[in-house]
Amino acid sequence: MKKIIFLLLIISATLALNACQNDAFPSSVELLDVHPNIDNYYQIFIRSFADSNNDGIGDLKGIENNLDYLENLGVTALWLSPFHPSNTYHGYAVTDYYDVHEDFGTLEDLQSLIDAAKARNMDIMMDLVINHSSDQHPWYVDARNNMESPYRNYYFWDAPNVAYQSFVGGLVDFDPTSEAFKAEVKNMLQFYGDMGILKFRLDAAKHFFDKPGLTAIDTNAGLYILEFKAFLQSEFGDDAHVVSEVFEYNLSSSLT
Secondary structure (H helix, E strand, O other): OEEEEEHHHHHHHHHHHHHHHOOOOOOOHHHHOOOOEEEEEEOOOHHHHHHOOOOOOOOOOHHHHHHHHHHHHHEEEEEEEOOOOEEOOOOOOOOOOOOOOOOOOOOOHHHOOOHHHOOOOEEEEEEEEEEEEEEOOHHHHHHHOOOOOOOHHHHHHHOOEEEEOOOOOOEEEEEOOOHHHHHHHHHHHHHHHHOOOEEEEEOOOOOOOOOOOOOOHHHHHHHHHHHHHHHHHHHHHHOOEEOOOOOOOOHHHHHH
16 A cells, blocks of 8 residues: 555644644644655645636636645645536535536646646545435436436436435435446546546445435445445556545434
8 A cells, every 4th residue: 555545634733833833743744754654635625725717716727736835735635625517516416427617627627737746746536426416417317307217227216206315405316236326436436547536535425325225334335335446446556545434413322
């Protein structure tokens, strides 16, 4: 394994502590010297990070233009929030998994960022939202309106023309038991792996199997995720990885 992934989301706090002249706590750059096998990840909400074309919206080129700044902070890896086309500001309602939101740029801009980061030995991890899509995704629109749609079994149906929703706001759930959908996810991993992104953060993993009639998450989701990791590593080697978000709504009860 090339590096141990460590999500250092408190870089600003670290720098603040150093500004207070707390010599007992090393700076982020010093941490790299002490622990050379640890990556310092910096999460970027693209829409608000850096605007390269003065339209008031952050974009991929804005990130690329600030790689020197991030490198000087001691950042060695970037975690990009969803950059796909979406009908929501946050991006977790995806309408196209193989393109970039027009507010953020183009696939060419994404490739340029990947290449520029690689030149600085920076990894990139991307958010991949595979628990659900937007109800405006063409897959869902076609599946809802056509019982013979090839995308019909991508989704987990609550009723004949209504997909199950783990979340409100038009987020319709995929069916994790669908072999066709799993093959589609592998296509996504291949697509971005070929571009040079080998780290993926799987959103809402707690909900992959948390659906009516399916077995509990702790007996299914692990194998589901490992299948994607195994595919990635078979295609791109041991440096390819996935991490998964599991948000616990009631931590106190889970500890009892």
